[in-house]
Amino acid sequence: MKPIILFNSDLAGGAGSFIVILADVLVTLGIETHIIVCHSRTDYSIPEGVKFHQLDTIPSKSLEEALKLTLENIGTVRGIFSNSTPANKILSKIHHPRSCHIIHSAEEKHYTGWSAPLRRILRHRKYRRLYSGKNLLTVSRGLKHYIVHELKATPRSIHTLYNPFEFETIYSLADRPVEGIPSEPFLLHVGRLDIAHKRHDVLLKAYKKANPNEKLVLLGKGKDEEKIRTLIRELDLRHRVLMPGFSPNPYAWIKRAKLLILSSDFEGFPRVLIEAFLLKTPVVSTDCPTGPSEILTGELEHFLVPVGDVEALARTIGQARKGYPSLHGIDLSRFESHQVAQAFLRLPLLSDKRANQ
Secondary structure (H helix, E strand, C coil): CCCEEEEECCECHHHHHHHHHHHHHHHHCCCCEEEEECCCCECCCCCCCCEEEEHHHCCCCCHHHHHHHHHHHHCCCCEEEECCHHHHHHHHHHCCCCEEEEECCCCCCCCCCCCHHHHHHHHHHHHHHHHCCCEEEECCHHHHHHHHHHCCCCCCEEEECCCCECHHHHHHHHCCCCCCCCCCCEEEEECCCCHHHHCHHHHHHHHHHHCCCCEEEEECCCCCHHHHHHHHHHCCCCCCEEEEECCCCHHHHHHHCCEEEECCCCCCCCHHHHHHHHCCCCEEEECCCCCHHHHCCHHHHHHEECCCCHHHHHHHHHHHHHCCCCCCCCCCHHHEHHHHHHHHHCCHHHHCHHHHC
16 A cells, blocks of 8 residues: 655644654554654654654755655555645645645734735735645634635645544553642643734733632743743732743643643634643633634533633633533544544545555
């Protein structure tokens, strides 16, 4: 059977986790699987049996040429899947007939000022061009809707595949002792420190307004760390908000949190919400255009709040602290890694006759 290629600029963040988990399962199913990255940055180990290639170590004039050479050496492939905007652009340039772009994020930004509408229009136009005429795979149904109905892109094909999760690994890591976790109850936000995307400004203002007894932990690192620290001082929250930085084991923090809060304006598929529910931690989330409403369903819908609404977020934090529905009956099986891998292999690009000849 022909090999499957998972391609990205690096192996960091949510896309890196997606690639590594999916590759690991594919190899266990007996499928030759290659990971190709442009650069060495990685948050994860390469699974045993997966073949790994790094483009910036290949002598060539460009990453496009290095990718072409690597694919020529591998031979005919069943499919090649890029996993970020930089990787999508590179793959687009080589016009591979078995290519598919996996879209992990809406790639939106929170613009302010008089030029905000024009900047948003130009950004939409850029991504409309990138996605049109391509095979696309989105990590949420909401993201699929966004691409077709808001960006007005016209992809060659578009399907949805949820992020894979290794349930037993998450359970095991969550039980490990981790230094620095508060002994008293706390509220938690997990994500990179990026105000325009994650909206720490909305989160901090809502936290101050809700005025809970518990401290707030911002777990992560990112370019806006100093801006966030400044905002914490301005809101007089220095003694109530903790910023421990990045943790290689966020699951231990999530399991011990009283409440996890997502305040983003935009997401592709917020993995942290699934991780929280696996560990039976209540969640309050903004109802951003893609992801949360596919996870917080039924009676959990009451804990979705409008994007950017400080008052609603503060009020819902208070409600969640007072009482939250039981999470013991929630069905998350569709996110389990083996089920996701089986759905992946049923994609038309991989299941047609050409893919297996």
